[in-house]
Amino acid sequence: MAASSNEIQQKIRELIYNTCIHLDDYQWEEWHDNCSENFNYAIKAYSPEVQADIKYHGGDKEYMESITKLLNKHNSDQSPLRRHCTVYRVDVAEDGKSATAISSLVVHQTQLDGVNSHVDAGTTSVFLVGRYNDKFVIDGDSIKFEDREVRLDTRRLDKGTHWPI
Amino acid sequence: MSSRNHAQWNATPDLQRGEWVDSRIYSDEQIFEDELNKIWKKTWIPVCHESELKEAYSFRTMTIAREPVIVVRGKDMVVRAFLNVCPHRGNMIERRPSGNYKKGTPSGTPKTMTCMFHAWSFDMKGKCVNISRKEAGYQDRLNENQVGLRELKCEVYFGGFVWVSLNDDIGVSVAEFAKGSLDVLLPSLSEEPLEVFHYHKAIIPCNYKLWHDTNCEFYHDYLHYHNRITGFNDAYFARKNNGFDGGHINVGSFEVQYENYEGSHGREELSFPHLPPNHWYMIDMFPGVNFNLRGSALRCDLMTPLGPNSVMIEFRGLGLASDSKKDRQTRIDHHNSIWGPFGRNLHEDLLAVTGQGASMHPLAESRKILHGRHENETIHDENGMRHYYEEWGKLLDRNPSDPMQKFKPYPEFKEQVAQREAAAAVE
Ligand code: FES
Numbered sequence: 001m002a003a004s005s006n007e008i009q010q011k012i013r014e015l016i017y018n019t020c021i022h023l024d025d026y027q028w029e030e031w032h033d034n035c036s037e038n039f040n041y042a043i044k045a046y047s048p049e050v051q052a053d054i055k056y057h058g059g060d061k062e063y064m065e066s067i068t069k070l071l072n073k074h075n076s077d078q079s080p081l082r083r084h085c086t087v088y089r090v091d092v093a094e095d096g097k098s099a100t101a102i103s104s105l106v107v108h109q110t111q112l113d114g115v116n117s118h119v120d121a122g123t124t125s126v127f128l129v130g131r132y133n134d135k136f137v138i139d140g141d142s143i144k145f146e147d148r149e150v151r152l153d154t155r156r157l158d159k160g161t162h163w164p165i
Numbered sequence: 166m167s168s169r170n171h172a173q174w175n176a177t178p179d180l181q182r183g184e185w186v187d188s189r190i191y192s193d194e195q196i197f198e199d200e201l202n203k204i205w206k207k208t209w210i211p212v213c214h215e216s217e218l219k220e221a222y223s224f225r226t227m228t229i230a231r232e233p234v235i236v237v238r239g240k241d242m243v244v245r246a247f248l249n250v251c252p253h254r255g256n257m258i259e260r261r262p263s264g265n266y267k268k269g270t271p272s273g274t275p276k277t278m279t280c281m282f283h284a285w286s287f288d289m290k291g292k293c294v295n296i297s298r299k300e301a302g303y304q305d306r307l308n309e310n311q312v313g314l315r316e317l318k319c320e321v322y323f324g325g326f327v328w329v330s331l332n333d334d335i336g337v338s339v340a341e342f343a344k345g346s347l348d349v350l351l352p353s354l355s356e357e358p359l360e361v362f363h364y365h366k367a368i369i370p371c372n373y374k375l376w377h378d379t380n381c382e383f384y385h386d387y388l389h390y391h392n393r394i395t396g397f398n399d400a401y402f403a404r405k406n407n408g409f410d411g412g413h414i415n416v417g418s419f420e421v422q423y424e425n426y427e428g429s430h431g432r433e434e435l436s437f438p439h440l441p442p443n444h445w446y447m448i449d450m451f452p453g454v455n456f457n458l459r460g461s462a463l464r465c466d467l468m469t470p471l472g473p474n475s476v477m478i479e480f481r482g483l484g485l486a487s488d489s490k491k492d493r494q495t496r497i498d499h500h501n502s503i504w505g506p507f508g509r510n511l512h513e514d515l516l517a518v519t520g521q522g523a524s525m526h527p528l529a530e531s532r533k534i535l536h537g538r539h540e541n542e543t544i545h546d547e548n549g550m551r552h553y554y555e556e557w558g559k560l561l562d563r564n565p566s567d568p569m570q571k572f573k574p575y576p577e578f579k580e581q582v583a584q585r586e587a588a589a590a591v592e
């Protein structure tokens with residue numbers, strides 16, 4: 001028997017929250033496993049300066065896999081990022097084969113080595129504010145991310161980061 | 166000698182003048198004020214790109230040396246720049262980053278820049294067109310002709326960048342100011358109109374010159390896994406670092422091996438006009454502007470110094486205005502993969518200068534910062550920074566190696582080698 005729309009909604013909420021844990025804890029492979037082969041990821045923000053939608057980062061599944069795989073080759077700010085996310089809304093398509101979700105997102109950064117660690121390490125600040133706009137593909141019991149747009153309100157990211165949000 | 170004690174650490178390096186600078190140039194309050202007055206208020210700055218002002222009556226706001234500036238496109242499509250300051254009681258006239266005056270504002274009629282405070286308004290040429298209740302308050306003592314906006318020098322040049330100067334007496338065009346440093350990219354940027362597709366900004370706790378230095382030296386490619394793996398071959402090490410008058414430099418090109426970075430692809434199909442496939446040119450203009458063309462995407466960094474230990478950097482990415490949607494997307498992905506706020510290289514560069522800022526904050530002990538590599542003016546030579554600081558020293562009349570002393574011209578490198586050899590021969 002096919003899952004009810006309510007059950008799917010509940011599973012999608014769990015998937016979004018579990019993904020936050022995967023991303024917080026650098027479990028990149030677990031994250032990739034929950035994305036479909038056609039997955040596409042983008043971080044975007046509207047710039048009122050140049051009056052255009054700006055894509056800051058992103059790519060297909062292969063690209064996201066390769067950049068997470070190469071992270072240890074790069075010099076990165078290792079200050080942990082913690083995602084605080086609330087799923088506002090999940091809409092399941094009538095045929096039960098796809099769904100969309102909107103979640104509110106705040107990411108905090110706790111300084112480790114970003115500036116002068118003796119002074120700054122342990123300081124927490126808001127790194128960014130935005131939303132997850134997600135699309136899912138549903139096939140029986142399997143629910144996978146088909147698309148994730150991280151829509152940022154924050155446009156001053158200063159040093160930035162190498163990690164996906 | 167291995168490690169050094171305090172006196173040894175502070176001793177004058179066994180290098181020629183110009184081959185090191187004193188870290189106070191990156192942290193001293195008075196030097197910073199001198200720089201704003203003697204450099205930043207005197208020079209040309211590419212404050213934005215014309216594609217940010219597509220229509221008549223559109224505007225952009227910005228800041229040069231703490232002065233609020235507005236750039237507007239007139240009915241005649243000419244781009245003009247003004248101080249964004251109301252001549253009445255000094256309010257900043259426009260608060261938004263961008264917009265269009267075709268529509269009125271709460272205090273003002275359409276097609277005027279209106280100060281919301283007491284509704285004085287100005288046309289796109291900076292002429293005052295309304296003083297509210299003028300006769301009642303000023304009788305015949307003051308009229309619109311006496312209270313126009315302060316117009317600033319403004320020129321659109323080099324692929325459509327909008328250059329502004331606070332200096333009425335600058336006396337040179339942008340092309341003359343560039344002293345030939347822009348010529349290498351002029352054909353690529355002038356063939357057809359460009360368009361901004363990327364904008365973001367960062368405020369970093371370091372002196373603006375540390376960012377400029379990093380843009381001027383490629384020795385730091387050790388910082389970037391991406392650049393090591395896609396560069397570091399004979400052609401890379403042969404790239405020339407060329408100095409031009411005025412403290413500008415540019416760096417010659419080579420063919421980048423993008424495929425060597427897993428997940429990365431060549432950029433040959435979308436090369437800018439007249440640019441050989443996968444080539445990469447870089448121009449660093451005095452005092453804080455960088456143009457960086459990597460095959461398919463042009464990057465421009467503009468620095469706005471905020472304090473001795475604080476700089477705002479605006480990062481723009483540009484493609485061709487004629488791009489198809491698909492091509493534009495590819496350019497954006499090329500640009501972001503290394504240069505976006507989540508890109509592989511930009512984050513590393515910003516981390517490194519933040520680390521410099523953390524050790525060279527105001528009132529930190531002065532240190533010697535070495536700019537002494539000589540490699541026949543190729544890519545890992547540090548002649549770019551030496552060239553910059555020679556101009557800097559001249560303009561401020563300060564010696565970069567001892568900034569509380571007056572400037573003395575740097576000996577030429579060849580002369581320096583001769584001096585060193587002569588000294589060695591005597592010993
Ligand atoms: S301050 Fe602008 S109108 Fe008074």
Ligand SMILES: [Fe+2]
Pocket residue numbers: 379385389510514
């Ligand atoms: Fe770099």
